[in-house]
Amino acid sequence: MDKSLEKQLAKWLRDQQGACGAYLKFSMCLGVFNGALLVAQAWLLATVLHGVIIDAAPKAQFGYHVVGLALLIALRAAVAFVRERVSFEAGKRLRTEVRAAVLNKLDRLGPAFISGKPAGAWASIVLEQVEDLHDFYARYLPQMSLAGFIPLIILCCAFPLNWMAGLILLITAPLIPLFMILVGMGAADANRRNFSALQQLSGHFMDRLKALSTLKLFNRAAAEEQAIAKASEEFRERTMAVLRLAFLSSAVLEFFAAVSIAVLAVYFGFSYLGELNFGHYGVPISLFTGMFILIMAPEFYQPLRDLGSHYHAKAQAIGAAEALMELLNAPEPLANGAQPLPVGDITIRAHNLKVLSMDGVQLAGPLSFTIAPQQKVALVGPSGAGKTSLLNVLLGFLPYEGELTVNGVALRELDIAAWRTQLGWLGQSPQLFYGSIADNLRMGNEQLSDEQLWHCLAQAHVADFVRAQPEGLAHQIGEFSAGLSVGQAQRLSLARTLAKQAPLLLLDEPSASLDSQNEQWVLAALQQALSDKACLMITHRLDQLASMDQVWVLADGAIVQQGTVAQLSEQEGVFQRMLQELPLQASLDDDELTSAGGIQ
Structure with missing residues (x-):
């Protein structure tokens, strides 16, 4: 040494x-x-x-x-x-x-x-x-x-x-x-x-x-x-x-x-x-x-x-x-912020944003965009384009360069713990912890009543499963979600996300690895929950984009296209090529595009 x-x-x-x-x-x-x-x-x-x-x-x-x-x-x-x-x-x-x-x-x-x-x-x-x-x-x-x-x-x-x-x-x-x-x-x-x-x-x-x-x-x-x-x-x-x-x-x-x-x-x-x-x-x-x-x-x-x-x-x-x-001694991505989050609807703006790894390597950018209150945005693009990195920087898990503001205040200046209370996150791999279902849904928020938990479980189409357990909300979940199927674990994670009542949801392929029935339940619950919330969702399923206000196409760490499904489907570029590469059963049908205001 x-x-x-x-x-x-x-x-x-x-x-x-x-x-x-x-x-x-x-x-x-x-x-x-x-x-x-x-x-x-x-x-x-x-x-x-x-x-x-x-x-x-x-x-x-x-x-x-x-x-x-x-x-x-x-x-x-x-x-x-x-x-x-x-x-x-x-x-x-x-x-x-x-x-x-x-x-x-x-x-x-x-x-x-x-x-x-x-x-x-x-x-x-x-x-x-x-x-x-x-x-x-x-x-x-x-x-x-x-x-x-x-x-x-x-x-x-x-x-x-x-x-x-x-x-x-x-x-x-x-x-x-x-x-x-x-x-x-x-x-x-x-x-x-x-x-x-x-x-x-x-x-x-x-x-x-x-x-x-x-x-x-x-x-x-x-x-x-x-x-x-x-x-x-x-x-x-x-x-x-x-x-x-x-x-x-x-x-x-x-x-x-x-x-x-x-x-x-x-x-x-x-x-x-x-x-x-x-x-x-x-x-x-x-x-x-x-x-x-x-x-x-x-x-x-x-x-x-x-x-x-x-x-x-x-x-x-x-x-x-x-x-x-x-x-x-490792540098923290957002270590010095202490400013409280300004009240009001959440508006996120980025200008020349560069997302960095913990070692300072650029993962994505420069990016410039705006997420307005209650706006639904889908992120699509090939693997490695920087989609998950963008979600991680919004969560405060990665450092960045450039401008990234929340209601006009730079994200690095915000109290990161207070900022995360405004975010609901749901990924493709359910992360449930050893303990009761109620403990997993509350996540330390003891103010949530049992009635509110049952409402969230019903929204996530998993209430029947919980009622079928002898202990109900007190049913114990094992390590690594032992005793649950992937679909049940994902729907319980969705119920936990809904219980948080956050104004902005960050979704990383929430329906991945699910069978068709569980996928329908999860998507239906999300569509209902997103009625009064903003959303930024990563997805590879282009047939899930009809309800999105905007679609951002990322390639090589940059937003190369953005617009509605109908607009992007008519433009030459990455999105159109992705549509052409879809197998017949997963491609967008005419009814979905029509509902999005596209092909007649």
């Missing part, structure tokens, strides 16, 4: 620690307090051993010392438990806030951005990658402070007793973080590659799971099973590479900590044998001094060893932060 990028990611991670609240600092304070208790525990133990072994004092003299030692052990255990709980709470708060920020960001970016990755990839970011931030805040950051404070406390206690012992501790201490850094240099890259493989595997698996019935139908299940097995094996190999780094780091740290403690023990051993006579301040080294420093020596290196064992948490967090930071 590029060092500048790694620094940016590390800075981003530290910038998020405010989400942990006071719990992170409290965890650090508890750790330092536990270190101070450790020093007191070592002092009591060394005092008792020196008094009993060297001074031959009666054991009863140390009753209070033993009681104090037992209390210190119990207190240290309690502090360690509380610190663990506090650290977990810090990580939990961080994960909750980051996950909420990710979901809110995805909500603001909209489906045009989300469709750029498979659903499994987004699930990996929201679930696994956010979870992998936990140990960085719950363990690594608190341990960094302890790795500085506790060795300093022990050095302050060791140097006044024996400067050589303090010097040994001071010299050997940097070996552990040095080798920790050397071993962990590749850990961030390994984790980043691991997350990339996990995203691909998640996206691949989720997409194939949703299309399982289709794969079986075309006898492709075995081939996809092999592809998933191959992707799983690649992910396993990357995961094992990360684990090898983690175990190697721990082994190296344990080795150098053991060597350092051994050097200290050898120094005191030879000093007691009389072979070494330096390090003290003119006073022979007592058993208290040796025992006190040797008891504290493992705890001197323990925070550094713990930091090393948690170092992979930093590498893991940096690997996860790359995708999270990229997502949270």
Whole structure:
């Protein structure tokens, strides 16, 4: 990984620690307090051993010392438990806030951005990658402070007793973080590659799971099973590479900590044998001094060893932060608008409008048009002409250049949430959520009564289906509209759109993938609902255009023709060629054109 990028990611991670609240600092304070208790525990133990072994004092003299030692052990255990709980709470708060920020960001970016990755990839970011931030805040950051404070406390206690012992501790201490850094240099890259493989595997698996019935139908299940097995094996190999780094780091740290403690023990051993006579301040080294420093020596290196064992948490967090930071810093299509929508009927005007992708690539334009109140406009044209992009920019899901105004106010200046309350959207793929029919129709608008819901269901020709369910409006819809046919799901989506009572409807081929009966019901409901509303509808069915006031023909991102059905059918151009390419059963009949004021 590029060092500048790694620094940016590390800075981003530290910038998020405010989400942990006071719990992170409290965890650090508890750790330092536990270190101070450790020093007191070592002092009591060394005092008792020196008094009993060297001074031959009666054991009863140390009753209070033993009681104090037992209390210190119990207190240290309690502090360690509380610190663990506090650290977990810090990580939990961080994960909750980051996950909420990710979901809110995805909500603001909209489906045009989300469709750029498979659903499994987004699930990996929201679930696994956010979870992998936990140990960085719950363990690594608190341990960094302890790795500085506790060795300093022990050095302050060791140097006044024996400067050589303090010097040994001071010299050997940097070996552990040095080798920790050397071993962990590749850990961030390994984790980043691991997350990339996990995203691909998640996206691949989720997409194939949703299309399982289709794969079986075309006898492709075995081939996809092999592809998933191959992707799983690649992910396993990357995961094992990360684990090898983690175990190697721990082994190296344990080795150098053991060597350092051994050097200290050898120094005191030879000093007691009389072979070494330096390090003290003119006073022979007592058993208290040796025992006190040797008891504290493992705890001197323990925070550094713990930091090393948690170092992979930093590498893991940096690997996860790359995708999270990229997502949270992604530019939003309409992020700065706050102006309320002017009252009155909605009039939309565009002049030299260019619709852009999230990457700044032009998808359609320049476009100039006007949608008047209650005007019905149909968008037709070949696939890839920019029809859906135009709907997405009106919904606020894509950025744009040029002029696009609603009642004279630029769309980018409007409060986008307030603007969307004025829009009703219906696409070709029903999007119903797990919950009751009533919940799906209300979509959080609890002001809608059951009577109003039944009216919308009747308009959408789906009331009979709902009444046939034992629970009626409380009937539960499963994930991915489980338990419903495509026609039923589409008509329930239509009922939800009608329940919104929006003055402008944006329709993306609402009758696609429906059988003839469901198509008739949906079109009849729409024709009734559009009597007092404006509408912009994408369709490939030219036999659905008779009720439209205007037809706009898009080709290569531009409006190449516009007018009534009758006018366009007589003009040479894209629309006439589309009519000629229609099969006989789907072509416009004379009665439809006559009703539109066309061929006589």
